Amino acid sequence: MKKICKILSAIFVLSLSFMSPVNAVELRYAGCPEGGRHSMEVVARAIMYEGTYQNPGKLITTGGKYYKCTKCDMGIVTQFSPHVSGCLGAYIFDSRNYTGSALVVSYGVEGYEWSWPTGYIWDGMDWLD
Numbered sequence: 536m537k538k539i540c541k542i543l544s545a546i547f548v549l550s551l552s553f554m555s556p557v558n559a560v561e562l563r564y565a566g567c568p569e570g571g572r573h574s575m576e577v578v579a580r581a582i583m584y585e586g587t588y589q590n591p592g593k594l595i596t597t598g599g600k601y602y603k604c605t606k607c608d609m610g611i612v613t614q615f616s617p618h619v620s621g622c623l624g625a626y627i628f629d630s631r632n633y634t635g636s637a638l639v640v641s642y643g644v645e646g647y648e649w650s651w652p653t654g655y656i657w658d659g660m661d662w663l664d
């Protein structure tokens with residue numbers, strides 16, 4: 536009997552946690568530490584390789600984009616520009632210090648997005664033209 540009560544009270548506590556307004560708060564996006572969404576602006580053209588600096592492997596593109604947040608300097612290299620292509624294609628987050636070069640060479644792929652990027656990370660970004 537004691538065990539059943541324990542189970543029932545556990546279920547009750549669990550159901551409370553689902554109904555509680557505190558737990559109803561959901562994170563919609565990972566925003567910019569400087570406030571609001573990241574403002575991703577193209578600062579350079581990117582050559583993307585699939586592999587590493589030592590072993591570049593497959594060339595993905597010579598016409599990629601290097602985006603940086605105008606507020607916090609977070610950077611990402613993408614195969615495509617979402618405003619033009621509706622997707623990112625191959626991408627890799629890369630926040631190294633931007634030196635003002637019009638061309639960056641990027642190694643490695645973190646993932647692929649073949650449609651307009653949505654979700655926890657992407658919803659926190661505005662892609663500037």
Ligand SMILES: [Zn+2]
Nearest residue numbers: 567573604607
């Ligand atoms: Zn930012």
